[in-house]
Amino acid sequence: MQPATEPTDDVLVAAAAAGDEAAFEDLFNRHRRQVGRIAGRFFAQREQIEEIIQDTFTKLYFALHTYHGTHEASFKAWLAQISVNTCYDQLRRVRRRSEQALGELSENETKDFSTQLRAARSDIEGALISRDLALKLLTRLSAEDRLVLTLLDVEGFSVAEIAEMTNWSISKVKVRAHRARAHLRRIMRKFL
């Protein structure tokens, strides 16, 4: 809850859209952690998260005049939408660059990963999966699959919320989630 003296997001957006640099900086300082958290669901490296924050706020700046918020939560939802789309664009770029190179696991990595997954079978709560291996494995998913599964299973968003964030239809989200799950299942079966 913001103190009463502080301007609301909507007031800051209006001021920033009118050219007030300080208002835009206030918006940035107020919400950069939110964008960082969203970026952190898709990217693990600090530089990548910083890149998403920069890109998101740049897009936000040029879209300020299109914002017509009516309540406090709508700015956060709008910003989340821009952040998710920026992450999606970046996932697609990364995947294009590393189509063949990253998805392959060495023999040792495959063995380690299988051991970690078998251990997770008996102790799902205390399971420790190597982040590097997980990231490497997830490059086998398309950007769309990765996006929808992360939003569903990591962020815990509903199908309707994902549809709103991505501008996809609800049925597209459902179909994509179904296919993405099937794809990830096929990948996992190779290690189980």
Add this chain to the structure above:
Amino acid sequence: MFKRNPQNREHPDRAGKLVLRAAVADEQEIEAASESPFLFTRVRARIAERQRENESGGWQSLPLIAWRAIPAMALVASLAGGLMLWTARPANTENAANTPAVGFGMYEDALTDTTDPGVEQTVLSRNNLSHEDVLNIVIERGEVEKKK
């Protein structure tokens, strides 16, 4: 028979979720990235760069403009093609059987192919002459030459 056992899915699905959650950045990294010094300065620099690009709108925007123009150009070309075919079609289908359509592809073919009687047909139809008119012209010319 073809129904899949849901238990066969359960473990791979749980493993998949574990992998997705393992790929997430930890809070310290997120915090460090969000609090990174000069982050806002870099955002400002990026905005300024993009503004410069938008203002100059130089040659870099040309491929984009061309790309956007392709569908419109294709539409115009197809309309022009359709219009050309429509205007060039034979006006009367009964006459079309006997005489080639003026201005249509047949006309050009007829003029260039001298062995084809189409040449004769084309000349006659273009000048609105019947065979009798042609005969009269030939006779008149013969008489004029005799007088000379």
